[in-house]
Amino acid sequence: MPTFVYMTRCDGCGHCVDICPSDIMHIDDKYRRAYNIEPNMCWECYSCVKACPHQAIDVRGYADFAPLGHSVRTIRDEEKGTIAWRVKFRDGRVKNFLSPITTQPWGTKIPDFRNEPEPSDEMRNSHLLAFEPKYIRMDDGGLHTLESNKLSLKAGGEYHESL
Amino acid sequence: MKAYKTIVEDNIDILVAGAGLGGTGAAYEARYWGRNKKIVIAEKANINRSGAVAQGLYAINCYMGTRFGENNPEDHVRYARIDLMGMVREDLLFDMARHVDSAVHKFEEWGLPLMKDPKRENAEGLAKGAYMREGKWQIMIHGESYKPIVAEAATKNADKTYNRIMVTHLLMDEAQENRVAGAVGFNVRTGNYHVFKSKATIVGAGGASNIFKPRSVGEGAGRVWYAPWSSGSAYGLMIEAGAKMTQMENRIVLARFKDGYGPVGAYFLHLKTYTQNGYGEEYESNWFPELEERVGKRYLDVEASHVTARPIPTCLRTSAIISEINAGRGPIHMVTMEAFQDPHLEEVGWENFLGMTVGQAVLWAATDIDPKYINPELTTSEPYVMGSHATGCGAWCSGPEDLSPEEYFWGYNRMTSVSGLFGAGDAVGGTPHAFSSGSFTEGRLAAKAACQYIDDGKAEGIVVSDQQIADRKEEIYKPLETYTVGRNEIVAGTVSPSYLLPMPGLQRLQKIMDEYCGGVTVSYMTNDKLLSMGMQKLKVMEEDMEKVGAEDIHQLMRAWELKHRLRTSECVFQHTFFRKETRWPGYYYRGDAMKLDDDNWHVLTVSHRDRNTGEYTMEKAPCYHLVNDEE
Ligand SMILES: Cc1cc2nc3c(=O)[nH]c(=O)nc-3n(C[C@H](O)[C@H](O)[C@H](O)COP(=O)(O)OP(=O)(O)OC[C@H]3O[C@@H](n4cnc5c(N)ncnc54)[C@H](O)[C@@H]3O)c2cc1C
Ligand code: SF4
Numbered sequence A: 001m002p003t004f005v006y007m008t009r010c011d012g013c014g015h016c017v018d019i020c021p022s023d024i025m026h027i028d029d030k031y032r033r034a035y036n037i038e039p040n041m042c043w044e045c046y047s048c049v050k051a052c053p054h055q056a057i058d059v060r061g062y063a064d065f066a067p068l069g070h071s072v073r074t075i076r077d078e079e080k081g082t083i084a085w086r087v088k089f090r091d092g093r094v095k096n097f098l099s100p101i102t103t104q105p106w107g108t109k110i111p112d113f114r115n116e117p118e119p120s121d122e123m124r125n126s127h128l129l130a131f132e133p134k135y136i137r138m139d140d141g142g143l144h145t146l147e148s149n150k151l152s153l154k155a156g157g158e159y160h161e162s163l
Numbered sequence B: 001m002k003a004y005k006t007i008v009e010d011n012i013d014i015l016v017a018g019a020g021l022g023g024t025g026a027a028y029e030a031r032y033w034g035r036n037k038k039i040v041i042a043e044k045a046n047i048n049r050s051g052a053v054a055q056g057l058y059a060i061n062c063y064m065g066t067r068f069g070e071n072n073p074e075d076h077v078r079y080a081r082i083d084l085m086g087m088v089r090e091d092l093l094f095d096m097a098r099h100v101d102s103a104v105h106k107f108e109e110w111g112l113p114l115m116k117d118p119k120r121e122n123a124e125g126l127a128k129g130a131y132m133r134e135g136k137w138q139i140m141i142h143g144e145s146y147k148p149i150v151a152e153a154a155t156k157n158a159d160k161t162y163n164r165i166m167v168t169h170l171l172m173d174e175a176q177e178n179r180v181a182g183a184v185g186f187n188v189r190t191g192n193y194h195v196f197k198s199k200a201t202i203v204g205a206g207g208a209s210n211i212f213k214p215r216s217v218g219e220g221a222g223r224v225w226y227a228p229w230s231s232g233s234a235y236g237l238m239i240e241a242g243a244k245m246t247q248m249e250n251r252i253v254l255a256r257f258k259d260g261y262g263p264v265g266a267y268f269l270h271l272k273t274y275t276q277n278g279y280g281e282e283y284e285s286n287w288f289p290e291l292e293e294r295v296g297k298r299y300l301d302v303e304a305s306h307v308t309a310r311p312i313p314t315c316l317r318t319s320a321i322i323s324e325i326n327a328g329r330g331p332i333h334m335v336t337m338e339a340f341q342d343p344h345l346e347e348v349g350w351e352n353f354l355g356m357t358v359g360q361a362v363l364w365a366a367t368d369i370d371p372k373y374i375n376p377e378l379t380t381s382e383p384y385v386m387g388s389h390a391t392g393c394g395a396w397c398s399g400p401e402d403l404s405p406e407e408y409f410w411g412y413n414r415m416t417s418v419s420g421l422f423g424a425g426d427a428v429g430g431t432p433h434a435f436s437s438g439s440f441t442e443g444r445l446a447a448k449a450a451c452q453y454i455d456d457g458k459a460e461g462i463v464v465s466d467q468q469i470a471d472r473k474e475e476i477y478k479p480l481e482t483y484t485v486g487r488n489e490i491v492a493g494t495v496s497p498s499y500l501l502p503m504p505g506l507q508r509l510q511k512i513m514d515e516y517c518g519g520v521t522v523s524y525m526t527n528d529k530l531l532s533m534g535m536q537k538l539k540v541m542e543e544d545m546e547k548v549g550a551e552d553i554h555q556l557m558r559a560w561e562l563k564h565r566l567r568t569s570e571c572v573f574q575h576t577f578f579r580k581e582t583r584w585p586g587y588y589y590r591g592d593a594m595k596l597d598d599d600n601w602h603v604l605t606v607s608h609r610d611r612n613t614g615e616y617t618m619e620k621a622p623c624y625h626l627v628n629d630e631e
């Protein structure tokens, strides 16, 4: 179905509602728990599954081509910086996978430019973006240009394909 | 009808409408150059998991590696132009390629795990620290958290991030013709009306899925390759504002694992898997002589491709699959059974899907397909309209001063033909093969240019009347009103003579696009007659759109998504009709002009929809190519 929610696990916290890119996880008025209101607009992106603190959400493959009796479960751990997957086939075989999701503590490595000195007028008038030209050339020179690379742009169908 | 609050955010310098990869790059870079500027993001979903990268990516598909001595920007331009059968904006591509590495290096600093490959340093003599290559342009990543990471760069540097705002219209300046003044939309949860008055607007609202009838049906209709929430809003917003568009005929059809639409890039490039027909035979080369004849040796020279690393255009390989299936020798299989015997490659194969298309892993689990023992099926997808993958639909934008010839330059990098309106990622036309990193880079380029635009005083004296704001508000909520009134006529159910709900509306659109504009059920075939009829049907549909009804705020979002998709589709029809040749066999075929025609059509197509009359004008724009100065 995409996603569905187990009645006994969901406490209605709304994390899934907050994150779903398709806006289809809603809280049921009567039960005060979440459910997928529009399964045919679900991408099986697992954003809600990863966000649920109680593992209350699961995915059952799309009915138009996926037989019943399988599961793909995941636990995403921000503190450890990993995501674990468990793939269970219809016939019972299981495969496990573990991948890193970040190499840095969350929320620490991205600067807020408001706290940094202003770029110079020279930089403003150049074609450089923030922190360039560092790393964008082998020789640490400036930006690539048509001139530096001995190129021109010519109109029309006449050009030679040399790749 | 409930009275919704109007919330006005005034005095914005830079508004980012849609914050996927392009929009996040824009917000980040805007702060670098505009320390005191007011930067605001309006995003339809939650910026931490929105857009095409919501579930993550397993590769960064555009990375030069210039620092390691791998590729120069012009190499990438040449690659993209071969792949797109010559039709690209080489100024924009060169510009993207010369900056893209600096974005990728920042991602790494921010914590995105890029895979390294120390072996390459010795084997290929590269500088230290070289990344694991999937292919010549792609590097491999553990990118489950790609989107939350770039989202942080954006939110940290924006003054305000509004999540859950569906932007429906751009605001237009009433003091100066053809100048943008911000945008309006509504909160898809509270229903409140949001007005953003801004000096410059960067549209990063992404490409379009679900325009053509998808192969999946019923409950599975959300299993499209590009995300179901990619509603063509970038195009809908910009076309409606009168921005010129380019290459909108250049939709893409992808070869993907059947049903799950799991990507094949890592499989072909890194795992070295290959395809065969249902009878275990190699089939591609059988179709190439005929294709070579139709497109000309210049675009498909099989012999040359054998000898050199000259790539075979994506569309032509797709075409070979379509032809083989139509010849009755399907299904096409991906031969995974060899590669998957290597446990490392097997892990890469699975993690590739878990990292960006979990649905494919779900499908394999459900059908007991272990690619180690079974070669899975491939298929060709329904067409998608977007501008950052192996296709270049989007707005006609200015290039940078130091690269662009005069036909491509009108003052500010990535500015559309509407003053103050910029684009990034899928929104920008003629720049295929930007992918995630290139889209982010385009956002950065647009943001720097938008800051300059404001500093040069180009946004002075903008006037937005209360009338314009009130008119838009009325228009936005009309589907709720239409529903409320019409609902009283009927007992129950979804069928009404007075309104059309968004989902049946979407299905009508998809049927028209599919059958008249070259979708799956007609094997991607169309012609001038079909296109004319399709355009006629779309006109009638446009009339019916006046009667689209929405039961609640969620459906109101679907209604506006449909309107954006419709506007996009109309433009796709216009462009497809205009280009009288089959430039990209495999993406679509014009039965009345099956050959590629370089004498008449070695040009970019540019459309303009008049904001007041809705009439389109089409023109040809010259296609400029990079040449070596020695040549
Ligand atoms: C399955 C898949 C695999 C891919 N694999 C790779 C890969 O391996 N490597 C790679 O580099 N690239 C890959 N890509 C491509 C890459 O994801 C895109 O090129 C890139 O995300 C495009 O960026 P964008 O900013 O134009 O659009 P998006 O990232 O889609 O962002 C669009 C944003 O606009 C918002 N929005 C939409 N409409 C509105 C509206 N009306 N109002 C407000 N906001 C709105 C959306 O919510 C979203 O946040 C893949 C894409 C898919 C779908
Ligand atoms: S996140 Fe989990 S527990 Fe919270 S509402 Fe959603 S399903 Fe229920």
Ligand code: SF4
Residues within 6 Å of the ligand: A002, A003, A019, A020, A021, A022, A023, A024, A025, A036, A041, A042, A043, A044, A045, A046, A047, A048, A049
């Ligand atoms: S899997 Fe994705 S699209 Fe489906 S309900 Fe969860 S978050 Fe929404």
